[in-house]
Amino acid sequence: MTSKLFRLPFSLRLTTWLVIGLWTVAALFPLLWMLVMSFKLPIDGFHPNPFVVMFGPQTLEVAGGLSIFNIALTAVVAYILLSVFAAREAWLERLGSTEEGTKPWVVVGFYLGFLLVAAFSLVFLVPWLSQLFNFLLGSIPVINTLVKPILGLTMQHYNAVWVDNAFYKYFINTLLVTLGVVSISLTLGTLAGYGLARTRTVWVFWILISVLILRALPASTIVAGYLSPFIEWGLYGKRIAVIIVLVAINQPFTVWMLRSFFMNIPAALDEAALVDGCNRLQAFWYVIMPIMWPGVITTGLFSFLLAYNDYLVSALLLDGETRTMVPAIMAYFNRETTTTDQLEAIAAAASITFPLFLLVLFFQKQIVSGLTQGAVKG
Amino acid sequence: MKTKPFLLFVGPSIFVMLVFIAGPLITVFVQSFRQTQNVYETAEQEKCDPFGCKTTTVTVPKLDENGRAIRETRWVGLENYRIIFDWSRATAAFSESGRGYWSLINIPFWNALRFTLMFTLVTLPLVLGIGLVLAFSVNAILQSLRGPVIFVTLLPMIVTPVIGALSIRWLFIGDGIITAQLERLTGQNIAMFAQGWTIELLLYSYRIWHTVPFAFIIFYAALQTIQSEQIEAARIDGATRWQTIRSVIIPHLTPLLVFVGLIHLMDTYRAFDELVGLNAAAFRVSLQGLTYSFLTPDEAGNRSIGRASASAVLTIIGIILLLIVPLRNTWREQTQG
Numbered sequence: 001m002t003s004k005l006f007r008l009p010f011s012l013r014l015t016t017w018l019v020i021g022l023w024t025v026a027a028l029f030p031l032l033w034m035l036v037m038s039f040k041l042p043i044d045g046f047h048p049n050p051f052v053v054m055f056g057p058q059t060l061e062v063a064g065g066l067s068i069f070n071i072a073l074t075a076v077v078a079y080i081l082l083s084v085f086a087a088r089e090a091w092l093e094r095l096g097s098t099e100e101g102t103k104p105w106v107v108v109g110f111y112l113g114f115l116l117v118a119a120f121s122l123v124f125l126v127p128w129l130s131q132l133f134n135f136l137l138g139s140i141p142v143i144n145t146l147v148k149p150i151l152g153l154t155m156q157h158y159n160a161v162w163v164d165n166a167f168y169k170y171f172i173n174t175l176l177v178t179l180g181v182v183s184i185s186l187t188l189g190t191l192a193g194y195g196l197a198r199t200r201t202v203w204v205f206w207i208l209i210s211v212l213i214l215r216a217l218p219a220s221t222i223v224a225g226y227l228s229p230f231i232e233w234g235l236y237g238k239r240i241a242v243i244i245v246l247v248a249i250n251q252p253f254t255v256w257m258l259r260s261f262f263m264n265i266p267a268a269l270d271e272a273a274l275v276d277g278c279n280r281l282q283a284f285w286y287v288i289m290p291i292m293w294p295g296v297i298t299t300g301l302f303s304f305l306l307a308y309n310d311y312l313v314s315a316l317l318l319d320g321e322t323r324t325m326v327p328a329i330m331a332y333f334n335r336e337t338t339t340t341d342q343l344e345a346i347a348a349a350a351s352i353t354f355p356l357f358l359l360v361l362f363f364q365k366q367i368v369s370g371l372t373q374g375a376v377k378g
Numbered sequence: 379m380k381t382k383p384f385l386l387f388v389g390p391s392i393f394v395m396l397v398f399i400a401g402p403l404i405t406v407f408v409q410s411f412r413q414t415q416n417v418y419e420t421a422e423q424e425k426c427d428p429f430g431c432k433t434t435t436v437t438v439p440k441l442d443e444n445g446r447a448i449r450e451t452r453w454v455g456l457e458n459y460r461i462i463f464d465w466s467r468a469t470a471a472f473s474e475s476g477r478g479y480w481s482l483i484n485i486p487f488w489n490a491l492r493f494t495l496m497f498t499l500v501t502l503p504l505v506l507g508i509g510l511v512l513a514f515s516v517n518a519i520l521q522s523l524r525g526p527v528i529f530v531t532l533l534p535m536i537v538t539p540v541i542g543a544l545s546i547r548w549l550f551i552g553d554g555i556i557t558a559q560l561e562r563l564t565g566q567n568i569a570m571f572a573q574g575w576t577i578e579l580l581l582y583s584y585r586i587w588h589t590v591p592f593a594f595i596i597f598y599a600a601l602q603t604i605q606s607e608q609i610e611a612a613r614i615d616g617a618t619r620w621q622t623i624r625s626v627i628i629p630h631l632t633p634l635l636v637f638v639g640l641i642h643l644m645d646t647y648r649a650f651d652e653l654v655g656l657n658a659a660a661f662r663v664s665l666q667g668l669t670y671s672f673l674t675p676d677e678a679g680n681r682s683i684g685r686a687s688a689s690a691v692l693t694i695i696g697i698i699l700l701l702i703v704p705l706r707n708t709w710r711e712q713t714q715g
Binding site for chain 2: 008012013015016017019020023024026027028029030031033034037046048049050053188189191192194195196199201207211214215216217218219220221222223224225226227228229244245247248249251252255279280281284305308309311312316326329330333342345346349352353356357359360361364367368371372
């Protein structure tokens with residue numbers, strides 16, 4: 001299919017590529033740079049020369065790094081993984097499709113298996129093969145440049161963050177809070193969304209309007225109302241407090257999104273179920289939900305993002321042992337910081353961002369459809 | 379759906395929203411009229427020095443059995459609001475001894491109000507404009523390239539706001555890579571975090587970086603739904619590219635421009651995370667940041683719940699005022715259309 005580009009005059013074509021190029025760089029650069037810095041020693045990480053930061057000569061001398069072989073092998077493995085991922089629809093079909101679409105557990109199994117294979121190959125296979133080839137080729141005069149480290153890389157900051165400073169505690173807290181928020185939000189939201197989608201009274205209109213208004217409220221205003229009761233009832237510092245507040249904040253958006261997904265499913269389906277003798281709940285659970293789960297996943301994604309990325313509520317209601325990851329990283333800055341401390345904070349930030357990167361990679365379609373659902377359909 | 383099943387399905391959600399959102403709102407409103415303070419009492423203290431002993435009366439906080447200060451909550455009416463608005467200082471700013479706007483800005487509330495309003499209103503056209511241009515651009519490139527471009531575009535929106543702001547901070551602070559290059563180019567010493575307006579620029583940049591993806595996705599998806607026949611028809615009728623855009627595409631996109639604008643207003647008015655990530659507290663504070671600062675305990679472990687609640691109420695009023703105009707237009711369209 002010829003792209004519209006060929007019908008554009010040269011000046012517009014140039015502008016288009018310029019815009020896209022500039023934007024891509026602007027979008028990626030801060031995050032990529034953060035990643036690059038996190039693997040270097042302070043001397044290299046904070047150097048004013050960008051090439052020193054990227055190649056990390058001091059780090060190379062002191063702590064070793066990646067060789068051409070390493071990089072090439074990782075690139076090959078990554079390419080294979082990405083190709084499988086790009087062709088995942090074809091794979092899923094081959095593995096287990098029925099007429100109604102692929103069963104949920106096949107999909108989950110595929111993704112989990114994919115993640116395991118990817119993790120195994122990147123964490124074990126590539127380093128092991130590298131060591132093997134390092135040993136085999138290391139002594140041959142010209143070829144050994146392939147296995148000599150050229151890109152400075154050190155894992156010490158990640159080590160310091162996750163092992164020495166026990167960042168995994170905060171990770172577990174974030175996981176617990178996020179899990180709680182997503183499960184409760186989705187349960188309440190699917191029920192409400194279905195009810196609102198299948199009813200035509202004027203109540204629905206008013207509920208939707210109030211939902212929109214509630215979405216506009218700042219989190220701090222709601223937490224201000226919670227703090228005194230929470231402290232009195234001993235809920236301060238408990239993760240359940242954050243879960244309650246986040247579920248409440250998230251409800252309007254979740255209900256709105258799920259309702260629009262339910263509206264897309266023709267009412268004829270559950271009408272047929274009702275005629276066949278089911279009550280509303282049975283029609284909902286046995287007929288609608290199996291078709292609905294892509295929409296549930298999309299909404300769940302946004303609930304997850306809200307809980308995972310939250311700073312204000314967690315910072316006000318949690319501290320010490322129950323803290324979640326995002327407030328914890330800000331705590332790094334409240335201490336006296338050496339450049340090594342700062343790089344550890346950068347490593348922590350990169351670690352926090354990594355799951356989100358995977359999320360966008362795996363769920364890009366769902367995120368886009370979720371965003372456009374409420375908007376384009378009105 | 380009949381009433382009973384409707385209530386069963388929708389009830390739990392409505393209950394949660396009433397109790398856990400509407401409830402705290404009422405609490406906040408009530409709390410804004412109260413203050414919790416230490417209770418003071420007069421006591422006699424004996425002070426002895428080489429010249430003899432003296433007894434004086436002093437006021438000290440009352441302590442309970444555990445040795446902690448007793449705090450009581452009492453009704454103070456509009457006192458909290460008066461403290462936040464700081465009328466005497468505010469009006470003094472415009473008298474002869476004050477410096478007008480610059481004196482007003484020294485009061486935290488007015489500083490926060492000015493920043494939040496400007497932050498919201500200045501970034502709005504930029505986000506809409508860049509999102510639109512980006513949507514047109516991506517719409518014009520090869521189909522196979524769009525997926526990766528959209529992937530890259532989504533990242534600024536999905537990354538945790540605090541971390542996104544931190545990543546921009548690390549580029550500019552001290553000898554950050556971009557500051558270093560700028561210093562090399564201009565030959566001057568640049569300190570991006572030593573004055574308010576450079577931090578404010580960085581904040582604007584972050585917010586645009588973070589919100590453009592959302593605008594882009596919405597506009598891009600809408601562009602996909604424009605029937606190519608309409609465009610063909612306009613072209614056949616002799617319209618130039620720009621006339622086509624003006625009379626076919628923009629009208630199609632207008633409701634979405636309003637929608638994205640609305641969401642942007644709502645979200646940016648509540649901006650807080652990026653001020654934390656860019657450590658702007660010394661220079662800039664947003665309205666939500668003001669409430670947050672009242673809610674954080676001081677050294678004695680006390681929180682100014684009363685003032686926080688008053689600040690929260692003012693923020694809510696601000697949002698309602700901000701949203702009234704766009705919402706009223708949308709309402710009129712909905713009820714007429």
